[in-house]
Structure formats: structure tokens, C-alpha cells
Amino acid sequence: MNVIKLFPAGALALALAFPALASAQATPAAAVDVFIGTGGDGHTFPGATRPFGMVQLSPDTQVRPFRQSYPWASGYRYDDDSILGFSHTHFSGSGHSDLGDVLLMPYSGETKWEPGYPERPFSGYRSRFSHKDERAEPGYYSVKLSDNEVDVELTASERVGLHRYRYAKGAQAKVMLDLRSSIYDYAAKNLWSRLRVRDNTLITGMRETRGWAPGRQLYFAIQFSHPLTARSLRNFERDIEYKGFAGPGSGPGDKVVVEGKALAGSLEFGVPADGQLQVKVAISGVSEEGAVANLAEMPGWDFDAERSKATAAWNEALGAVAIEAEPEMRKMAYTALYHSMLAPSLFMDRDGRYRGPDNEVHQAKGFRYHSTFSLWDTYRALHPLLTLIQPEQRNVDFVRSLVESQKASPYGILPVWQFHGQETWCMIGYHAVPVIADAYMKGLKGFDAEEALKAMTSSAEYGPYGGLQHYMKLGYVPIDLEPEAASKTVEYAFDDWTIARMAEKMGKRDIAAKYFQRAQNYRNSFDVKTGFLRAKKSDGQFREPFDPVLSNFGSDYTEGSAWQYSWYMPHDNAGLIKMLGGDTALQNKIDMVFDAKVDENVYAHMEDISGLIGHYAHGNEPSHHVAYLYNYAGAPWKTQKRLTQVVASQYNTTPAGLSGNDDLGQMSAWLAFTALGFYPVAPGSNEYVIGRPFLDKAVMNLPNGKRFTIRAVGLSKENIYVAGVTLNGKPLAQTFLRHEQITAGGELVFTMSSQPNTAWGKATTARPYTQTAY
Numbered sequence: 001m002n003v004i005k006l007f008p009a010g011a012l013a014l015a016l017a018f019p020a021l022a023s024a025q026a027t028p029a030a031a032v033d034v035f036i037g038t039g040g041d042g043h044t045f046p047g048a049t050r051p052f053g054m055v056q057l058s059p060d061t062q063v064r065p066f067r068q069s070y071p072w073a074s075g076y077r078y079d080d081d082s083i084l085g086f087s088h089t090h091f092s093g094s095g096h097s098d099l100g101d102v103l104l105m106p107y108s109g110e111t112k113w114e115p116g117y118p119e120r121p122f123s124g125y126r127s128r129f130s131h132k133d134e135r136a137e138p139g140y141y142s143v144k145l146s147d148n149e150v151d152v153e154l155t156a157s158e159r160v161g162l163h164r165y166r167y168a169k170g171a172q173a174k175v176m177l178d179l180r181s182s183i184y185d186y187a188a189k190n191l192w193s194r195l196r197v198r199d200n201t202l203i204t205g206m207r208e209t210r211g212w213a214p215g216r217q218l219y220f221a222i223q224f225s226h227p228l229t230a231r232s233l234r235n236f237e238r239d240i241e242y243k244g245f246a247g248p249g250s251g252p253g254d255k256v257v258v259e260g261k262a263l264a265g266s267l268e269f270g271v272p273a274d275g276q277l278q279v280k281v282a283i284s285g286v287s288e289e290g291a292v293a294n295l296a297e298m299p300g301w302d303f304d305a306e307r308s309k310a311t312a313a314w315n316e317a318l319g320a321v322a323i324e325a326e327p328e329m330r331k332m333a334y335t336a337l338y339h340s341m342l343a344p345s346l347f348m349d350r351d352g353r354y355r356g357p358d359n360e361v362h363q364a365k366g367f368r369y370h371s372t373f374s375l376w377d378t379y380r381a382l383h384p385l386l387t388l389i390q391p392e393q394r395n396v397d398f399v400r401s402l403v404e405s406q407k408a409s410p411y412g413i414l415p416v417w418q419f420h421g422q423e424t425w426c427m428i429g430y431h432a433v434p435v436i437a438d439a440y441m442k443g444l445k446g447f448d449a450e451e452a453l454k455a456m457t458s459s460a461e462y463g464p465y466g467g468l469q470h471y472m473k474l475g476y477v478p479i480d481l482e483p484e485a486a487s488k489t490v491e492y493a494f495d496d497w498t499i500a501r502m503a504e505k506m507g508k509r510d511i512a513a514k515y516f517q518r519a520q521n522y523r524n525s526f527d528v529k530t531g532f533l534r535a536k537k538s539d540g541q542f543r544e545p546f547d548p549v550l551s552n553f554g555s556d557y558t559e560g561s562a563w564q565y566s567w568y569m570p571h572d573n574a575g576l577i578k579m580l581g582g583d584t585a586l587q588n589k590i591d592m593v594f595d596a597k598v599d600e601n602v603y604a605h606m607e608d609i610s611g612l613i614g615h616y617a618h619g620n621e622p623s624h625h626v627a628y629l630y631n632y633a634g635a636p637w638k639t640q641k642r643l644t645q646v647v648a649s650q651y652n653t654t655p656a657g658l659s660g661n662d663d664l665g666q667m668s669a670w671l672a673f674t675a676l677g678f679y680p681v682a683p684g685s686n687e688y689v690i691g692r693p694f695l696d697k698a699v700m701n702l703p704n705g706k707r708f709t710i711r712a713v714g715l716s717k718e719n720i721y722v723a724g725v726t727l728n729g730k731p732l733a734q735t736f737l738r739h740e741q742i743t744a745g746g747e748l749v750f751t752m753s754s755q756p757n758t759a760w761g762k763a764t765t766a767r768p769y770t771q772t773a774y
Contacts, residue, residue: 010094010211010269010282011324015172023522026313026321028314028315028318028334028337029137029138029139029311029314029315029318029528030044030137030289031137031318031330031331031334032137032314032318032331032334032335032338033139033331033335033338034046034080034136034138034141034335034338035136035332035653035655036076036331036332036335036617036653036654036655036657036658037093037335037657037662038052038076038077038078038291038655038657039077039078039079039341039654039655039656039657040655040656040657040658040659040663041070041071041607041610041619041658041659041660041661042093042655042657042658042660042667042701043073043074043091043092043093043094043095043233043642043661043662044074044092044093044098044339044658045058045074045075045076045090045092046058046059046076046090046136046141046663047076047086047090047136047141047154048136048139048140048141048154048155048156048161048310048399049139049156049342049578050139050157050158050310050311050313050314050672051314051317051341051342052284052341052343052344052345052346052370053156053157053158053159053282053342053345053346053620054158054159054340054345054346054347055070055088055089055156055157055158055159055160055161055208055281055282055346056088056089056090056092056099056156056345056507057086057087057088057100057142057154057155057156057161057162057163057281058074058075058076058086058087058090058140058141058154059075059076059083059085059086059087059183060072060075060076060085060087060100060103060140060183060418060595061076061077061082061083061084061086061339062077062080062084062118063075063084063100063115063181063183063185064185065185065186065539065671066185066186068099069184069185069526070095070607071081072097072183072229073088073091073094073095073096073097073183073184073661074091074092074093074097075087075099075100075183075265076185076296078131078513078655078656079120081128081129081130081642082118082121082126082127082128082129082147083105083127083129083143083145084103084105084115084116084125084164084181084641084716085103085104085105085125085126085176085178085181086103086104086105086125086152086154087099087100087101087102087103087104087181087183088101088102088161088281088283089101089102089218089283089420090243090253091341091343091372091419091664092339092343092506092662092664093339093658093661093664093665093666093667093668094661094663094664095555095607095608095661095663096212096424096426097183097184097210097213098182098183098184098213098419099182099183099207099211099419100181100182100183100335100343101182101204101207101218101283102177102179102207102218102220102222102281102283103177103178103179103181103221103639104151104163104175104176104177104178104222104279104281105125105127105148105175105178106148106149106152106163106165106167106173106174106175106176106277107125107127107143107145107150107174107175107176108148108149108150108167108168108171108172108173108174108475109171109172109174109209109559111176111266112124112125112172112231113124113125113176113234113236113264113266115178115181119156119381120659121147122147124150125148125176125627126147127145127146127147127148128145128146128147129143129144129145129146130144130146131147133766134724137311138310138311138314139155139156139307139310139311139314140153140155140310140311140336141153141154141155142154142309147170147674147747149167149168150165150167150168151165151166151729152164152165153165153166153303153307155306155307155310156298156306156310157298157306157309157310158297158346159282159283159284159289159294159349159350160281160282160294160295160297160298161278161280161281161282161345162268162278162279162289162303162306163278163279163280163281163479164275164276164277164278164300164303165276165279165700166275166276167272167275167276167277168275168593169275169762171269171271171275172268172269172270172271173226173268173269173270173272173275173277174266174267174268174269174318175266175267175269175277176264176265176267176521177195177203177222177264177265177266177268178264179193179195179205179262179263179264180206180236180262180263180264182209182579183209184211184212186271188210188249189209189210189211190207190208190209190261190262191208191210191215191257191261192206192207192208192260192261193205193206193207193208193260193261193262193263194206194207194257194258194259194263195233195257195258195259195260195263195265196256196257196288197228197233197256197257198256198292200227200228201223201224201225201226201227201228202218202219202221202222202223202224202292203221203222203265203290204219204222205219205220205222205263205269205288206218206219206220206288212424212425212426213418213419213420213421213422213423214422214644215359215422215520216354216419216420216422217285217291217359218284218285218287218405218420219283219284219285219287219288219291219734220281220282220283220284220288220291221281221284221288221291221292221294221295222280222281223279223280223281223295224267224269224277224278224279225278225279225301225350226267226269226270226272226275226277226278227269228267229268229269229270230251230253230267230268231253231265231266231267231268231773232251232265232266233252233253233255233258233263233264233265233461234252234258234263234264234265235258235260235261235262235284236261236262236264236314237261237262240260242341244378250688253644267672280295280298281340282294282295282297282298284349285347285348285349285354285355285420285421286349286353286354286355286361287361290349290351290353290475292711293349293350293351294349294350294553296350299569312612314338316343317337317341317390317580317588318334318702320337320388320389320700320701320702321333321337321672321676321697321698321699321700321701322697322698322701323697323698324695324696324697324698324700325675325694325695325696325697326696327571328652329420329652329675329695330693330695331653332651332652332653332657332671332675333671333672333675333694333695333743335653335668336668336669336671336672336675337389337668337672338668339662339667339668340382340385340386340389340668340672341386341389341390341665341666342664342665343372343374343378343402343665344370344371344372344373344398344664345370345371345522346368346369346370347369347370347372347420347421348364348368348369348370352365352369354369354421354461355420355421355422356404356405356408356421357409357410357415357418357421357423358409358410359420359421360408362404362408364404367393367396367397367400367401367446368397368401369397369400369401369404369421370397370398370418371401371403371418371419371420371421372418372419372664373398373401373415373417373418373419373432374400374417374664374666375416375417375427375429375432376416376417376426376427376428376431376621376667377414377427377428377621377663377664377666378435378567378663378664378669379431379434379435379438379683380621380624380625380666380668380669380670380680380683381624381662381666381670381673381680382666382669382672383395383398383434383435383437383438383439383488383667383683384439384573384669384673384680384683385672385673385680386398387438387439387442387444388700388702388703388742388743389700389703390703391703392444392445392446392703392704394440394448395439395444395522396444396445396446396447396724398435398439399435399439399444399447399452400447402414402432402435402436402444402455403436403447403451403452403455404551405418405421406458406459407455408456408679409695411421411462411464411465412458412462413430413458413459413462413465414432414433414436414455414456414458414459414630415428415432415437416429416430416431416432426556427464427558427649428457428484429466429488429490429491429492429494429693429754430459430460430465430495430497431491431495432456432459432500433456433460433495433499434494434495434498434683434684434702434755435683436452436455436456436502436681437456437498437501437502437678437683437684438498438684440452440502440505441502441684441685441686441739442503442686442739442743443587449502450506452502453499453502453503453506453508453511453773454708456499456502456514457499457511460492460496460499460515460518466482466488466492466584467481467485467488468492469756470482470538471488471489471492471521471763474488474524474538475521475524476494476521476524476525476536476653477489477525478536478537478538479535479536479537479543479556480534480537480543481768482552483555484554484555484556484557484558485532485536485556486525486533486535486536486556486557487526487556487557487558487560487565487568487622488558489521489522489524489525490522490533490565490569491558491568491570492518492521492573493518493519493520493521493569493571494519494522494568494569494570496515496516496518496519497515497516497519497571497572497682497684497771498518498571498683499515500513500514500515500516500518501685502684502697503515504516512621515683516771519572519695520572520575520771520772522568522569522572522575522577523579524536526569526576526579527542528579530546530548531566531579531580531585531589532546532548532562532563532566533562533566534546534556534562534567535556535557543556546559546562548562548563548566549561549562549563549598549602549615551560551564551603551606551609552605552606552665553613558622559606559608559620559622560609560617560620560622560623560770561603561608561609561615562624563565563593563596563615564609564615564616564620564622565622565628566620567590567625568622569628570625570681570682571682571685571769571770571771572676572770572771572772573629573632573681573768573770574632574770574771574773574774575770575771575772575773576629576632577632577633582636583632585631586629586630586633586700586720587630587635587638587757588632590626590627590629590630590642591638592615593614593615593626594613594614594615594616594645596614596615597613597614598612598614598615598690598759600612603617606628608620608660608661610660611650611659611660613645613649614647616646617660618646618649618650618659618660619650619658619659619660619661619667620660621663624666624670625679625681626692627639627642627643628679628681628689628691629681630642630689631689631761631767631768632737632768632770634761634762634763634764634767635761635762636690636691636722636735636760637721637722637756637757637758637760638755639689639691639692639718640691640692640721640722641720641721641756642719643674643691643692644692646674647671647674647675647694649692651671653671665725673688674691674694675693675694676693676696676698676699676710677690677691677693677694677695677710677712677748677750678690678691678694678736678737679691680722681768682768682769684766685769686738686739686740686771687734687736687737687738687739687768688737688738688739688742689726689768690735690736690737691723691737692720692721692722692750692752693710693712693715693750693752694712695710695712695715696711696712696715697710697711697712698710700742701743702742704743706743706744706745707745707747708742708743708745708746708747708748709746709747710747710748710749710750711747711748711749711750712749712750712752713749713750713751713752714751714752714753715750715752716752718754719752719753719754720752721752721753721754721755721756721757722750722751722752722753722760723735723751723752723753723755723757724750724751724757724760725748725749725750725751725760726747726748726749726751727741727746727747727748727749728746728747729747732748732764733760733761733765733766734761734765734767735760735761735766735767736765736767736768736769738748
């Protein structure tokens, strides 16, 4: 067992007082392996960023046309052996992608304007590298570019990325700046871009792209530690029908400003006396001047000091949980926490200005605007986790960012999948609603509940979105009028339940009654004869023929089949149990999900359906709560058995250590919760369903200053079952924890055994919340 004590948030002074505790091996950040998820389909990036930082400065190994880009959704793939440059914006674990803004590549020698080909060394400005010359940790990345003969180090503040390049002795220091490069690229993606030389150490610019979020504008300011000795700014557009009139300067080296759709710049700095060049890049969603002002966030050129600040920021954030566990599990757990703190990301200038979903500039007052909301994924576990491990103000910032986005939305609805302030319309549901409701139900202050509830109901009643007009009229989404109708029906019903919960707590009885009724709409798409969720037509008949294994984009289900979606009524599992015919029937059917012998080709055409155990697909979110459902049927020991199976098969410490897209932290948040021993099956219920712990000990340093300790007595590979549980020394009969039991502080103790306790949790009084009675 690898035992380590970590700092609670804000306890840096303690570390300084006890140098031994503050050694590199005794810090939370040292336990993280940022390469987990960079292989396979994890789609994470290894570069430098701060917790929820606006800049994600990371290497890009390949940028391909968007139809070929899925494996490179984060810009980096561990299997590659060359790097084309280092860009400043990335998603962590997304299943679709964009970004890769402001790519820089240091080099010396001949200038090559194209990146070249991975299979052809020296065919362009890209360079080969070896993983033995690569190092990364939270807030820091380094690599040796073997072809370019440059050692690269990267670190970041919230809004500024800092590069340090070490060139070969006597070599010319040069940098390629390429605004053509983009993750999920295609020929017409760049709508416009600009490079402007402000002086011999400062270049600013912008780029507007038509990608996942159309019309996204990003501005930047690049400052160099040494003055330019030469430059060449070029526009590589072809077949320009109208070029306008020529301005000052006859050549690319004379240009002070260059504009177009395919810009690149070769920048030269002579031979630095110490062989080093440092580069700062600040970004802004507002303007070039905003980016210049953001540079002040990182004064001076002390790379090591900035790296230390980034490390300290991560140690403080990760110190929210102090973990004692076996080395592999400890690494997995801390990496999961790290991945859980990358998004939603800050998207606001230092003066509080930001660009909203109307593509206009707004001023944040009393909160920090965040974007990058992958809500179909993250409402399930990520946001509930952040209410326990992040300061209240951070979670309030998320809520206010969502509400302010609704106010600025041209459609008057909350974000669906938003980044850099812009809407992508990716995935289904109005899942900003449960994020807000969960925060309100947990007592978070600092946002206007009336305003938030109005934003929630406005989203739930906007008929043109996703077949809502039919859902409100018929009580379900009809498949002959709207694709993925079965999934939309049940996801809308859950969102409606969270509205009802919040309205009820606010004393809004009429709104609560209306939405509690809508929350039962899941029943309208459940076929009790087959025992599956199915799509109905507008005439009230289920669509035929029916195959519970069938899945496809635009089919009855969203990224899933009936086997994966028939469990999605997390707010009313008692209702599901009754429709299936009782406790034993539910247990047996979940057993069928896990134990099925499934031909691997059945789901091969759906890249998002991965991490298969039978029909259970851990690599995609609709399955994430299923293993916990045994608790609702009085068999928590079966949940414990299945969780053991899931963790062992779906997570490891290799680059391919995630079985599917991390989805902006949801996959990691699942592991973080599960490792602690409980999971939020129904956000908004204020309950966490107990599973089994995977850590010997964890101390949660809660946002309110209290501590909640979790101990697993006798935990081993053989002892996977919970023999008994005590809370603050008293036996716990219930198979769930209430949020207030955690936030009150105290100690939860699991006694582990190799044999299941089939009596614990059997009584209906011990089972978790459901909307209707057991």
C-alpha cells in the first residue's frame, strides 16, 4: 500500500512548514499521470493548463481532415512519433472536436512552410520525438524535438501559455506561427484571420472559424523574450477573386499587418546568447487588446517560477481529497480527479469581459464566466463531484455562466454543448437544468434562484428544440417526427424532474406539480411487453420492427441501443422495477446486460459505443449508472460485484487507460466517485448511492472547511464485498448517503469481505430515493 498524506485546499503554508511533506513525491500532482487517456479513444491531452484554465497548451501530433480526425480529437495521440507544433486550446476527452488555436513550432535552419508528413521525416516543419524524451505533469510539459534540435518546455497560467525553447549551440532561433492549423480541419474552416506586428517583441492577431461552433472568434497576443531580427508573414490562400489594393510594403518581410484565410509567419531571433527563447501567448474571446491586457497575468520571464505556480495550483485543487491506496489505484484516482478539473474552462478576460452565445461582448459582474459545457456527459457525475471538491464560488460561477448564456441566447435557452461562449447543438436534452437544480438543492448561494428557474423552464418549453413541441403535446417524442425519440423522451423526463425538485423547494407548487407530472413521461415510451424502452410514432404505436440491439445515428436512441437506454429513469427506479415485474426481474435483466455474449461487430459501426461488458457500454454515458441499480432492487452486493468488474476492465494506468472518450471529465468523475464508494445516480436527489470503495482511505477536505473521511477496512483483491457500513460509529442501514451527511463531516467506514452480505439493503426502507414509492 502506498500511503500518502496530502494538503487540503489552501494549506500551502503547512507544506512550507514541513519540507518533508512538501517533497515532490508527497504532493497530489506527483500522483497524476497525464498520459492516461492519450491513447486508445480517451482523447485526453498531455499539455500544460491550470485547473479550469482558459489556455490548454499542448502538442499536436496530427491534424487531419475532420472526417479522419476522430482519433486526434485532442490534437495528440500517444501512438504518434512526431509533433507538428504546440497550440493553445484543446478539449479533454471529447467525442467530437475543434480548437488547436495559435500553433507555434520552434526550429532552426531552413524554413519549411508546410507541416509535412509523419511518415516522411524532414518533409516539413514537424519534428520526430521519442517518449523517452517527453515528460509531463499537471501544469507542465516538455519534449525534445529530435529533427528540429530544440528542447521545448511548456507551462501556463489561466489565460497565458508560456514556452521555453532551448536551441542547439550556435543555432539560429526561429519559430513557425501557423494560423492554418486546426483540429477537425477542413478546407474552408478558417473564415478570416489576422497577424499584426505591434513591435519587435509583440505580435497580435485573431482567427474566426466555422467549425463545431460556427463563427467562433479567438484573439491572441504573442510576446517574445528576444526581439525579432527578421520575419515573413504570408497568406497562402489560392484563387482569390478580389484582392483589393496593395498597401505599404512590397514583400512578406515588410508587412506589419496581414489578413486572409490561410496565414503563417516565419519569425527569426538570431542566435540568443544563452541559446534560449521564451514566448508568452495570451488569448481572448473579446479582442486583440483584451489579449494584450491578459498578458499582464504573467509578468516577467521566470519560467521556473511560473511552473511552480502551476504546480501549486494543482496541488491545492487536487488536495481536496487525500488518498491512501495501492500505487496503481492511487494513480488512477488522482488522474481521474485531475481530468475532472479541466472543464468547464474559464473564458473571460481579466477585466471581466467575455463573448456570449449571441457573439456579442458582455461584462461579467460578481462571477467568472466559464464555457466548455459538455452537458449531456457532465451533468451525471462531473458537476455533482465538483460541488464536493471545488469551492462554492466556482460552482456558482458555472451556474451563473449558464444562466447568463440563456439570457444572451438568440433562442432564449440554456446551453446544450457550448464552448468559447458559442453553441454547437451537440447531443440531446436540456442538461444545464440538472446542473443548476443540483447546485440549488445542495444549498449553493450566490445566484438568483428565480432567474435560474425561469431559464430552466424556458429551455424545457422551447418547442422548436428537439421535438419538445410534440413532447409537451403527446407526453413523448414521436419517432416519425423527430430522430432519437426514445432517448429524448426519457432524458427530457429526467430534466423535468429536476425542475420539479427545485420548484418544490422554492415553494412554487404549481410549477413543481407540472414538472413532476412531466417527469413520468418516461412511462409513455416503455414497452412493458418486451421490457424495453422503445420509440413511439405520433399515432401512439411503437415503431416496428423492433430489435433491442439495433443502434445507429439518428435511430430510436442516441449513441446506444435499447439494451443501454432502457434503464434511463434515474429519478424513478421504483417505477422501472414495477414495469419489469419486481426486484428479481430487474436484477435478472441487469444480469442479462452484463452477461450477454455480444458479437463485437454488433456495435462496431458506433464509435462512441465502447467499453463493452455484454451490452453494458462503459465507454458511453447512458450506461454509467446501471451497475448501481441493483441497490434499488435490494441487492447492493450485486452492485459491488459489477463495480469490481467495471473498474478492472475499463480503467488502467496506460495511455489507453480509458475505455472511451473521457468526455470533458465525466468518465473520470465516474471513477473518482466509484473509488470513494458512492455515486450520484440521480443528481438533484441529494443522495449518493453506495457501491464499494476502491481506496484504503480518503479524506475529503470539503468546501465548507469540514472533513469527511472514508475508510475501507480489510480491502483487498479478494475482499470486494461490503460486510457492513458505519457512519460516525453507528451502523448504516441505508444503501445511500445524503449530501448533508457528507457535508456535515465525519467518518464512513466500510468493512470488506470476500463474501456478499445479501441481507444488507434488502428492505425497501434502506433503498435510495425514487419519485414513486417502492
